[in-house]
Amino acid sequence: MLLKDKRAVITGGAQGLGHALAARLLKEGCRVLLADIQELEIAATVRELRAAFGENVAGRRCDVTVEADVKALVDQAVERLGGLDIFVANAGILISGPVTEFDVSQWRKVMEVNLVGQMICMKYALALMARQKSGAFIQINSKSGKKGSFKNSAYAASKFGGIGLVQSAALEMAALGVRVNAVCPGNLLDSPLWVNKLFKEYARNQGLTEAQVRQKYIDQVPLGRGCTYEDVGNVVVFLASEASSYMTGQAINVTGGQEMR
Ligand SMILES: NC(=O)c1ccc[n+]([C@@H]2O[C@H](COP(=O)([O-])OP(=O)(O)OC[C@H]3O[C@@H](n4cnc5c(N)ncnc54)[C@H](O)[C@@H]3O)[C@@H](O)[C@H]2O)c1
Structure with a gap:
């Protein structure tokens, strides 16, 4: 176990990559708090993970675009887990369409979840980690955070922005013993x-x-x-662990060589 007794929060944990990362962090010995906007699904995911891994996992409804929800999530991490070692900001959405026809409210919605939501998570998780003088914040980005994506301007713009956020927050946090990195899956x-x-x-x-x-x-x-969940999980575990203690402000491609910048 590489992360024994580490305390982790994962957003967007009800399904897909977030669910898989929860299973992986539990396997590595973490205590995990999951958050998702889908209330019934997050409860079902927690039941499934408890059946496999025991009581070290809980979940709550949280919309990452709502400041009060994210504050309550981080407060619960303190109450339930006693602090926070790892925050995986995974919640994200994809709405596509040609830029000339894109509904502006839909474009804004993607930015709101994928970029503003990331900032709100950083605001509360990094404030706690700064007080602790320890922690690893891991943003789930995408190869679309480094290269334009066909009919996917909202998603790519939000993910490009995410890397700027990671680099800037990493600079603010470096002297405080807190690291901020991104993973860019294919x-x-x-x-x-x-x-x-x-x-x-x-x-x-x-x-x-x-x-x-x-x-x-x-x-x-x-x-x-x-790309597989395991490929992403391997890099998330590395970034959460002391093995990456000399790395911050990075956006690591996990793309089988599809992206090389
Ligand atoms: N699937 C891919 O091929 C792929 C590739 C690269 C990167 N990613 C990134 O991985 C992350 C997870 O993607 P996925 O494929 O598992 O998607 P998914 O849609 O299966 O899961 C995303 C989860 O986020 C939750 N969510 C959405 N809006 C939310 C909000 N406002 N607050 C809280 N939770 C919210 C959803 O309810 C869902 O459970 C995203 O950031 C995505 O951009 C996915």
């Missing part, structure tokens, strides 16, 4: 986002079958496969 082709939404949309828009769409995205990866 396409998680087995995630609900792809399986329930993107394969269908891209197949329709590009006149391909869903299997052809999957192959197309695999063919873009030098290492020849999609």
Whole structure:
């Protein structure tokens, strides 16, 4: 176990990558508090994780765009866990569309969750970590945080902004013993986002079958496969651990070589 008794919060923990990262941090010995806007789903995820890993996990409803919710989340981490060693800011949304036709309120919504939500999480988690003089804040970003994404201007802009936020916060926190980094995964082709939404949309828009769409995205990866939850979990565990104690302000690609900057 690399993170025995570390206290962790994960946002967007009800499903997908957040759920998988919760299982991984529990396996590494963490005590975990999950947060998500989906109240019923977060309760179901906590039940499932308790059945597998025991009582070291709890969950609560929290909308990362609402300051009072995030403050209450961090307060609960202090009450339940006694402090906070790791904050994984994973909650995110994707709404796509051509920039010339994009509904501005939808564009703003993506920025609100993916960028403003990240800032609000930093505001409260980093304030606590600064008082503790320890902690690792890990932002889940994307390869779209480093390279424009076709018909995905809102998502890419929000993720580019996230890296600016990480670098700036890392500078503020460095002298206080708190590290701030980002992970930029490639396409998680087995995630609900792809399986329930993107394969269908891209197949329709590009006149391909869903299997052809999957192959197309695999063919873009030098290492020849999609990104997995385990690939991302390995880097999150590294960034949360003392093994990365000389790293802050970084945005690490986990893309099979698809992104190299
Ligand atoms: N799926 C991919 O291919 C992929 C690739 C790179 C990066 N990412 C990033 O990984 C993260 C997780 O993505 P995912 O694929 O698991 O998506 P997902 O949609 O399956 O899960 C996201 C979770 O965030 C929650 N959420 C949304 N808005 C919220 C809010 N305002 N407050 C709290 N929770 C909220 C959702 O309810 C959901 O449970 C995102 O930041 C995403 O940008 C995903």
